[in-house]
Amino acid sequence: MQRRSKEAKLRDWKSSNFRxxxxxxxxxxxxxxxxAAGHAAGLRLGSxxxxxxxxxxxxxxxxxxxxxxxxxxxxxxxARVVVVKSAETSIAFVACDLVGFVSDPVVKGTRxxxxxxxxxxxxxxxxxxxKTTIWDSYDVVSPDRSWPTPANSWxxxxxxxxxxxxxxASRQLEPVTLVPTLGFVYLGYNRRFVDDEGRVKxxxxxxxxxxxxxxxxxxxxxxxxxxxxxxxxxxxxxxxxAVVLGxxxxxxxxxxxxxxxxxxxxxxxxxxxxxxxxxxxxxINPYDATLPVDKGGxxxxxxxxxxxxxxxxxxxxxxxxxxxxxxxxxxxxxxLEFPHRWKRDRKVRVGMDTILFAPxxxxxxxxxxxxxxxxxxxxxxxxxEYTFLFGYTYTGDGQWADYLPTIEAAAQGGYGGGYNTFIGxxxxxxxxxxxxxxLYQMTGHDFRKMLDVLVEEVEKSH
Amino acid sequence: MVLGxxxxxxxxxxxxxxAGLVDITPPLGIxxxxxxxxxxxxxxxxxxxxxxxxxxxxxxxxxSTAYVVADLIGTFPPAEMDQLRAGxxxxxxxxxxxxxxxxxxxxxxxxxxxxxxxxxxxEQEAIRKIVAGVVETARRLEPVRLGTGWGQADIxxxxxxxxADGSIRMLWRNxxxxxxxxxxxxxxxxxVDNARGxxxxxxxxxxxxPVVFTxxxxxxxxxxxxxxxxxxEKNLGGSPICFFLQGAAGNxxxxxxxxxxxxxxxxxxxxTGERLGKEVLRVVRQIQTSAPSQPEIACLADxxxxxxxxxxxxxxxALSAVLTPDHVEQSMRSLGTEFDxxxxxxxxxxxxxxxxxPGEFLVEFQxxxxxxxxxxxxxFLGYTNGYFGYFPTIRAAATGGYGAADxxxxxxxxxxxxxxxxxxxxxxxxxxxxxxxxxxTGD
Numbered sequence: 001m002q003r004r005s006k007e008a009k010l011r012d013w014k015s016s017n018f019r020x021x022x023x024x025x026x027x028x029x030x031x032x033x034x035x036a037a038g039h040a041a042g043l044r045l046g047s048x049x050x051x052x053x054x055x056x057x058x059x060x061x062x063x064x065x066x067x068x069x070x071x072x073x074x075x076x077x078x079a080r081v082v083v084v085k086s087a088e089t090s091i092a093f094v095a096c097d098l099v100g101f102v103s104d105p106v107v108k109g110t111r112x113x114x115x116x117x118x119x120x121x122x123x124x125x126x127x128x129x130x131k132t133t134i135w136d137s138y139d140v141v142s143p144d145r146s147w148p149t150p151a152n153s154w155x156x157x158x159x160x161x162x163x164x165x166x167x168x169a170s171r172q173l174e175p176v177t178l179v180p181t182l183g184f185v186y187l188g189y190n191r192r193f194v195d196d197e198g199r200v201k202x203x204x205x206x207x208x209x210x211x212x213x214x215x216x217x218x219x220x221x222x223x224x225x226x227x228x229x230x231x232x233x234x235x236x237x238x239x240x241x242a243v244v245l246g247x248x249x250x251x252x253x254x255x256x257x258x259x260x261x262x263x264x265x266x267x268x269x270x271x272x273x274x275x276x277x278x279x280x281x282x283x284i285n286p287y288d289a290t291l292p293v294d295k296g297g298x299x300x301x302x303x304x305x306x307x308x309x310x311x312x313x314x315x316x317x318x319x320x321x322x323x324x325x326x327x328x329x330x331x332x333x334x335x336l337e338f339p340h341r342w343k344r345d346r347k348v349r350v351g352m353d354t355i356l357f358a359p360x361x362x363x364x365x366x367x368x369x370x371x372x373x374x375x376x377x378x379x380x381x382x383x384x385e386y387t388f389l390f391g392y393t394y395t396g397d398g399q400w401a402d403y404l405p406t407i408e409a410a411a412q413g414g415y416g417g418g419y420n421t422f423i424g425x426x427x428x429x430x431x432x433x434x435x436x437x438x439l440y441q442m443t444g445h446d447f448r449k450m451l452d453v454l455v456e457e458v459e460k461s462h
Numbered sequence: 463m464v465l466g467x468x469x470x471x472x473x474x475x476x477x478x479x480x481a482g483l484v485d486i487t488p489p490l491g492i493x494x495x496x497x498x499x500x501x502x503x504x505x506x507x508x509x510x511x512x513x514x515x516x517x518x519x520x521x522x523x524x525x526s527t528a529y530v531v532a533d534l535i536g537t538f539p540p541a542e543m544d545q546l547r548a549g550x551x552x553x554x555x556x557x558x559x560x561x562x563x564x565x566x567x568x569x570x571x572x573x574x575x576x577x578x579x580x581x582x583x584x585e586q587e588a589i590r591k592i593v594a595g596v597v598e599t600a601r602r603l604e605p606v607r608l609g610t611g612w613g614q615a616d617i618x619x620x621x622x623x624x625x626a627d628g629s630i631r632m633l634w635r636n637x638x639x640x641x642x643x644x645x646x647x648x649x650x651x652x653x654v655d656n657a658r659g660x661x662x663x664x665x666x667x668x669x670x671x672p673v674v675f676t677x678x679x680x681x682x683x684x685x686x687x688x689x690x691x692x693x694x695e696k697n698l699g700g701s702p703i704c705f706f707l708q709g710a711a712g713n714x715x716x717x718x719x720x721x722x723x724x725x726x727x728x729x730x731x732x733x734t735g736e737r738l739g740k741e742v743l744r745v746v747r748q749i750q751t752s753a754p755s756q757p758e759i760a761c762l763a764d765x766x767x768x769x770x771x772x773x774x775x776x777x778x779x780a781l782s783a784v785l786t787p788d789h790v791e792q793s794m795r796s797l798g799t800e801f802d803x804x805x806x807x808x809x810x811x812x813x814x815x816x817x818x819x820p821g822e823f824l825v826e827f828q829x830x831x832x833x834x835x836x837x838x839x840x841x842f843l844g845y846t847n848g849y850f851g852y853f854p855t856i857r858a859a860a861t862g863g864y865g866a867a868d869x870x871x872x873x874x875x876x877x878x879x880x881x882x883x884x885x886x887x888x889x890x891x892x893x894x895x896x897x898x899x900x901x902x903t904g905d
């Protein structure tokens with residue numbers, strides 16, 4: 001529709017200035033390209049690993065029905081750290097063997113003490129780890145710094161250990177190249193079974209492995225290689241709840257991601273650090289889910305961890321000559337505000353990071369449990385070749401957002417859809433759209449610039 | 463959010479309806495709109511076909527709604543829209559009114575602001591006629607039967623042609639019918655019959671700009687939608703009133719775009735309209751209407767807040783180069799920097815959704831909306847209840863072209879995506895599937 005004459009006049013004006021404007025755009029493009037070339041080869045990386053296993057006898061988190069404290073440690077819990085610096089920015093990737101971990105002291109301390117601009121604290125979402133959260137009646141989650149005692153808090157000690165590990169990693173940076181790639185594995189199923197009436201029946205386990213959808217079998221991989229080609233670090237992004245162990249389990253465990261990381265680190269020669277970053281696993285369970293310990297729970301943990309671990313190692317080896325990122329690194333931290341779904345007087349603030357390793361790798365983070373549709377949608381809408389969604393990842397300035405269902409899933413109901421969720425309807429959709437806008441901007445699209453291509457076409461057609 | 467839902471339909475309730483039509487053709491001499499850049503001075507010199515407003519009123523015993531579709535290029539300015547809604551409410555007692563336009567470019571030019579705040583006489587006269595028409599139609603309510611059907615018609619193309627390097631070339635006209643993507647050939651039909659099964663109203667939802675005529679035409683016309691309606695009405699014995707509900711036509715042009723009179727634009731317009739009309743007729747004839755078992759009109763309306771996409775300083779600078787300072791100030795005021803955009807949905811009998819989108823949405827939104835709607839019968843009413851410019855997808859906004867990255871767009875990127883999300887929420891709410899309290903569960 002061309003209803004106002006002022007538009008017409010503007011177009012005439014644009015037409016006379018069109019060619020001049022186009023040369024200006026071209027010049028700007030060249031200038032940007034030269035900046036990019038100057039900074040292309042500048043990635044440096046440091047890594048660290050610190051044990052964060054809690055003392056036994058205190059509550060575990062993940063199953064409300066489980067009230068007893070832990071009895072022993074089956075496998076130790078770690079926080080693994082990769083610090084990446086480029087000429088433009090710096091990022092600390094932190095992967096914790098925890099159900100969820102929100103920490104402003106870590107974010108703030110990392111920024112202030114080490115000058116690292118972006119901190120991504122990811123949790124594997126293991127249900128075999130300690131209690132980390134306190135929920136108030138408005139669904140604001142605060143860190144549980146109360147045990148063993150408030151004065152001698154495991155949480156606080158963990159925050160200090162993580163900060164120290166980030167410091168250690170940032171002091172031993174080495175040049176690296178980064179190769180993004182994909183692996184594939186079917187580890188889990190969609191636990192929301194929608195019947196013919198459109199109602200949801202929660203499928204908490206699926207030993208018979210019946211087909212469900214949607215699912216995302218992609219393993220997103222960031223492979224960091226040292227100067228001599230040795231693997232320095234691998235970040236593994238996959239969407240599947242770490243709930244092979246069920247509520248009967250009282251032994252501290254990292255569940256399948258722990259097995260996966262140990263296996264990958266060993267297979268890659270012992271100098272590599274493997275970080276597991278959970279994807280949009282809000283509706284995805286492993287096939288062997290909540291398996292009682294006396295029915296082979298830990299064997300299933302081993303089996304599941306190795307199943308993905310082998311695929312990761314395979315993909316890493318295959319990608320050894322893969323296309324590395326070449327351009328600049330850009331990272332953007334946003335705080336989005338949404339209405340509370342149930343309490344109209346409240347808002348939910350969510351911190352999200354959008355990171356682009358130009359030209360072919362993008363990462364979007366969210367501190368909550370997104371349904372898997374969003375990760376598929378993000379990848380489909382993004383024009384960046386590899387676009388990964390880091391769920392369960394806190395980057396500061398907001399709160400834990402818990403479950404983010406699609407609008408459709410919210411209407412169908414079920415766990416994380418009709419209950420156990422509090423963020424306003426449509427938040428997940430808005431987050432994906434926001435990330436896509438960010439990525440377009442980071443790849444050089446200025447939405448505020450009126451493009452003049454049209455003028456020429458109007459001239460031609462008449 | 464405003465909500466009007468009959469929680470429990472009254473026992474023995476029935477759906478009643480009536481259709482009406484008023485002639486709102488303005489006097490001759492009024493400037494025609496849509497092609498100002500081709501021919502700034504284009505006063506109407508005659509009437510090719512009268513401009514009408516078509517009215518459907520439905521009532522479920524508790525709630526009533528009026529759908530008005532006018533043969534105009536755009537909706538009225540906000541103050542007149544309020545006037546229209548208030549008139550329909552106070553004089554006909556109808557709480558929910560939807561006002562759509564077919565977007566004809568052979569209809570009077572319309573503006574959002576008029577010097578001194580004085581609206582043109584013809585607009586005020588049209589509003590009076592429409593309100594009177596709704597009142598008259600609402601007096602004739604009778605029990606109705608509804609039915610829907612879907613078909614395919616190929617009369618238009620995507621005018622934003624994506625070239626090999628990803629850039630956009632505007633393909634205004636496509637008389638060789640080169641295949642373009644995306645275009646939506648879907649024809650949605652809602653048929654309203656009286657109790658004897660005789661059609662009273664045929665509502666046709668399709669997305670394509672009515673721009674077969676171009677700037678050399680100076681006769682009032684409803685363009686191809688008018689030809690489609692005449693064809694359908696004639697072949698159904700002349701008794702029903704046929705409505706054209708323009709869809710998300712933001713990037714869809716007819717193959718015979720902007721045809722000159724000397725190349726027989728009138729014939730191309732007729733061919734285009736009848737091609738669509740034939741499919742409508744085929745669909746109408748196979749629709750079996752029935753009296754709804756659960757008559758219910760459930761409507762919701764919300765507004766969503768957005769910011770201006772452009773830097774006002776840039777806009778001011780651009781305008782200053784071509785307009786007088788007074789005009790710049792007037793344009794800046796009418797442009798605005800913050801927008802409250804209205805969206806509304808009505809779900810009829812738990813089965814049929816009609817949703818109002820106030821502007822020119824790219825067709826991708828209509829496809830996305832229909833594919834995500836829980837109801838098979840989901841109608842996308844573009845150009846309805848207000849006008850906020852073009853709504854490009856985020857991708858289109860980044861890649862450019864008319865209606866995507868120029869002054870025809872006003873709102874920030876992502877606005878269209880958010881509106882579709884929020885309209886889907888309205889539909890689920892109207893169906894009672896999204897409540898204000900968490901589900902109670904035994905899990």
